[in-house]
Amino acid sequence: MIEDYFTPEAAEFIREAITEAHGNEVFFVGKINDSSLVYDVRVFARGNRHAVPAILDAAKTGNVVVHNHPSGNLEPSPQDVAVASAFGNKGVGFYIVDSRVENVYVVIEPFVPGETVRVDNESAREYLLPAGPVARVLGEKYEYRDEQLEVLSNVTDAFNDEYLSMIEAGTGTGKTLSYLVPSILWSINNDERVLISTNTINLQEQLINKDLPLLRDVFPKKFDYALVKGMRNYFCLLRGEAVGQDLFDFIDDGERGSMKDVLEWAKTTTDGSLSDLAFTPPDDVWDRVSAESESCPGMKCPHYSSCFFFKSRRELSRASVLVANHHMLFSDIAIKGTAGPDSDFGIIPRYAKVVFDEAHNIAEAATSHFSLKLSKHGIMKTLSRLRSRKSKGGDKGILSYISHLAQREKDSALREVFERSGGALAAAVxxxxxxxxxxxxxxxxxxxxxxxxxxxxxxxxxxIVRNEKWTGVEERFGALEKSLFSLENEIGHLLGVVESSPHADSHIKLTAELGGIAKRSLAFREVIGRFFGEGDESHIRWFEGNRRRAAIFCSINLSPLDVSKELSEKLYSKTKTVVMTSASLAVDRNFDFQKKNIGLSDDERFRGLIVDSPFDFRTQSLLLVPADMPEPGRDDYEDSLSRILSDSISITNGNALVLFTSYSSLNRVYEKTGKILEESGFAHISLFKQGEMPRGLLLEKFKTLGNSVLFATDSFWEGVDVPGDSLSMVVICRLPFKVPTDPVTEAKIEYMEKQDIDSFREYILPHAVLRFKQGFGRLIRTKTDRGVVLVLDRRIVSKYYGKFFINSVSGSAFFCGKTEEVLGRMRDFFFRTEKH
Ligand code: SF4
Incomplete structure (x- = not known):
């Protein structure tokens, strides 16, 4: 009944407006009163579905968009469903009425906030008790841990009382279940979405494939969860169609086979995402058909209602728990701006609570996300869409298609613009x-x-700016900026004519693609402008390059000096609860460094908790330091390192992860150690080094082969999870201090010194201690693991700051002595292990 949904005045207003429009389609926006009736209605657009994006902008959460179906059939069309879903994401209702306003079809109800329902701590804990629902499903595999419940209670309080909670939970705490249980309960109780953000794909897979399915089995009420994938993970039907029709073909001859396979797959896939493909297509092939924000015309796209990406977004809005990565979360908060995560537009549907796992990466992920980079390669890749010179049959790409249109287009005004623009664009390229x-x-x-x-x-x-040769560099970049600008002008001119023509729809593939190129060009100019412009104190400007054979690789970069303000303004102040958890967040058992790093220092809602690992580190691990090693940097350091390394490896019979802080040192020590081991009869031990194969494969080989040693740096300091005997020793060759000459580190040090802040104590040291903790954390992954951590940097005992590193792993047994004594202790440790 219409009176159940509209006030009489609102229904009459709508009726009159439709009559005035001669029964054609009219879009209205109305508000909802306390009796859930639509009132205060206004006309938004008449007979023009292209106005939907503007309505989407104007309508507020809790409003209702109403439109009439002149045919009288109120069944929503596929396009209505797609549009309704976009409104639904925003909390806007979507109703269809007949032209006499006698009947109504409610496609989506508006969001009406209800009373907040707290999560009961005791009920939440019951899920993880020894005889609780999780234990009943897992049976003997379930391990009850007090520490897990402590984390769960803290997260529950953070949800109920709107805290910003930082939790260091040692390895083996089982923290994923302890934040998932309150997240799900909160979402069920309050019909609010919770976002879980991780740094690595591995953890996302664990959440989506293991932890969340387990909890769905044990929760009495059904809940949905979903993985949020970036737009580029999806096949774009519009771009795929253009390739399929050879409209602007610029695939290399060698990649045609892969493209054909991708296009075949696209006909049968149901979700259209890259992970559904049984093979990995070359980047250039996927890049050609993937969805991308720059070229997507959104609701104007003829495939909008069946688009894989937008379909996935509609599905996300049904989920209670979303899993994303830190980068995607930062993109989302950047788009949503000061409106905050619990608002309407962005790449992720609104969410009220955020849980960061692997939270030690927040600052780094935010820095990388808010950084800008421009290289010749990036520019050329974009230009190759206009003209690719790689194919044997001559140049391919959009320009060839435009010259084809210049001859075949029937509309003379369009033919003229294609003719003119084709030449001008080619000259600009x-x-x-x-x-x-x-x-x-x-x-x-x-x-x-x-x-x-x-x-x-x-x-x-x-x-550098004062260097007389710099002016020449700057002038050249000025010329590049001008050339990019004229490319954008030419594209703008063409788009202006084509998009206002009555044939605009038949050229949408071309206009979408050109629009995407113009947006990229604008972004390139923005990087140049900010790099050479003055007054941007918020970013560190730097350039890097290398020469490989005859080719030069070079880029200009801007990295944010400090991400704390951005996070504070757009995340913490706009989000009711943020939980940040990881196994390594505290330095010297406090969170001061992390708080400063990510903008939480002055926040009164902050709560911290440190929960130690349930493992018995005193018996399971031994930290060893040979005190007679030369200090790193001395000429004889690497020789000594290789010798003691080979002696230790021969005791552990391989099964070691050797962590470096530089590739050059890694390569030299790898060679030397290999030689020594071979000469001493240990050639059966396999040595692997980072870079010789993909990371996943390298770790798999290391795990399964046994008696192997992995020499690694960078990302291997964290995220390596090798339980059991394959990893019995972690070697830390050098304390992981940041390199002070790295441009970003150098600028941060300078910035802190200017403010009279001791950059070593406040930045370099805590950062190194956390990295050390992560490296150490690779060793003991289960309660049955045993092993040693060998630190071959004597500064850990000779310098005043060494105690911060040792204290950070204070649960472990510790021995420092001469090399021979250290090796003796190591033998004892493993000998005792064997006896056990
Ligand atoms: S809506 Fe955008 S992403 Fe989807 S098919 Fe169309 S152009 Fe591609």
């Missing part, structure tokens, strides 16, 4: 190609000259 080459080569040449190095990484300082 040529100019940019020539200038880019020169620009980046001259920048690299400048850097190599002032540093005397082939591999450069240089911060843009006042001194």
């Amino acid at each position: 040529e100019r940019i190609e020539a200038v880019s080459e020169e620009v980046f080569n001259s920048l690299y040449g400048f850097g190599a000259e002032i540093s005397g190095e082939a591999a450069i990484s240089i911060r843009l300082t006042e001194e």
Whole structure:
């Protein structure tokens, strides 16, 4: 009944407006009163579905969009369903009425906030008790842990009382279940979405494939969860159609087979996401058909209602728990701006609570996310869409298609613009190609000259700007900026004519693609403008490059000096609850460093909790330090390192992870150690080093082969999970201090010193201690693991700051002595292990 949904005045208003529009389609926006009736209605658009994006902008959460079906059939069309879902994500209702306003079809109800229902701590704990629902499903595999309940209670309080909670939960605590249980309960109680953000795909897979399905089995009330994938993970039907029709073909001859396979797959896939493909297509192939925000016309796309990406977004809005990665979360909060995560627009549907797992990566992920980079490769890749020179049959790409249209288009005004723009765009592309080459080569040449190095990484300082040769570099970039601008102008001119033509819809593939190229070009100019412009104190400007054979790789970069303000303004102050958890967040058992790093220092809602690992580190692990090692940096350091390394490896019979802080040192020590082991009869031990195969494969081999040693740096300090005998020793070759000459580190140090802050104590040292803790954390992964951590940097005992590293792993047994004594202790440790 219409009176159940509209006030009489609102129904009458709608009726009159439809009559005025001669029964054609009219879109209205109305409000909801306390009796859930639509009132205060206004006309938004008449007979024009293209106005939907504007309505989406204007309607507020709790409003209702009403439109009439002139046919009188109120059944929503597929397009209505797609549009309704977009409104639903925003909390806006979507109703269809007949032109006499006698009947109504409610496609989506508006969001009406209800009373908050707290999660009962005791009921939440019951899920993880020894005889609780999780234990009943897992049976003997279930391990009850007090520590897990402590984390669960803290997370529950954070949800109920709207805290920003930081929780360090040692390895083996089982923290994923302890934050998932309150997240699900909160979502069920309050019909509010909770977002779980991780840094790695591995953890996302664990949540989606193991933990969440387990909890869905044990919760009495059904709940949905979903993984949020980035737009580029989805096949774009519009771009795929263009390739399928050979409209602007620029696939390399060698990649045609893969493209054909992708297009075949696209006909049968149900979710259209990259992970559904049985093979990994070359990047260039996927790049050609993947969905991308720059070229997507959204609701104007003829495939909008069946689009894989938008379908996935509609499905997300049904989920109670979403799993995403830190990067995607930062993209989302950047788009939502000061409106905050619990608001309407962004790449993730609104969410009220956020749980960061692997939270030690928040600052780094935010820094990387808010950084900007421009390289010749990036520019060329975009230009190759317009003209690819790689195919044997001559140039391919959008320009060829435009010249085809210049001959075949029936509309004379369009034919004219295709003819004119084809030539102008080709000239612009040529100019940019020539200038880019020169620009980046001259920048690299400048850097190599002032540093005397082939591999450069240089911060843009006042001194560099004053260098007389810098003006030449700057002028060249100015020329590049101008060329990009004229490309955008040409594209803008063409788009202006085509999009206002009555044939605009038949050229949507072309206009979407060109629009995407223009947006990218604008982004390139933004990087150049900010890099060479003045007054941007918030970003560190630096350039890097290298020469490989005849090719020069060079880029300009901007990295945020500090992400704390951004996070504070757009995340913490706008989100009711943020939980941050990881096994390594505290330094010297406090969170001061992390709080400063990510903008939580002054927040009164902050609560911290440290929960130690349930493992018995005193018996399971031994920290060993040979005190007679030369200090790192001394000429004889690497020789000593290789010797003691081979002696230790021969005791553990391989099964070791050797962690470095630089690739060059890794390579040298790998060679030397390999030789010593071979000469001493230990050739059966396999040595692997990072980079010789993909990370996943390398870890798999290391895990399964046995008697292996993995030499690694960077990302291997964390996320390596090798339980059992395959990892019995972790070697930390050098305390993991940041390199002070790295442009970003250098700028941060300078920034802190200017404010009279001791950069070593406040930044370099705590960062290194956390990295050390992560490296150490690779050793003991289960309660039956045993092993040693060998630290081959004597500064851990000779310098005042060494105690911070040792204290950070204070649960472990510790021994420091001469090399022979250390090796003796190691033998004893493993000998005793064997006896057990
Ligand atoms: S809506 Fe966008 S992403 Fe989806 S098919 Fe159309 S252009 Fe591609």
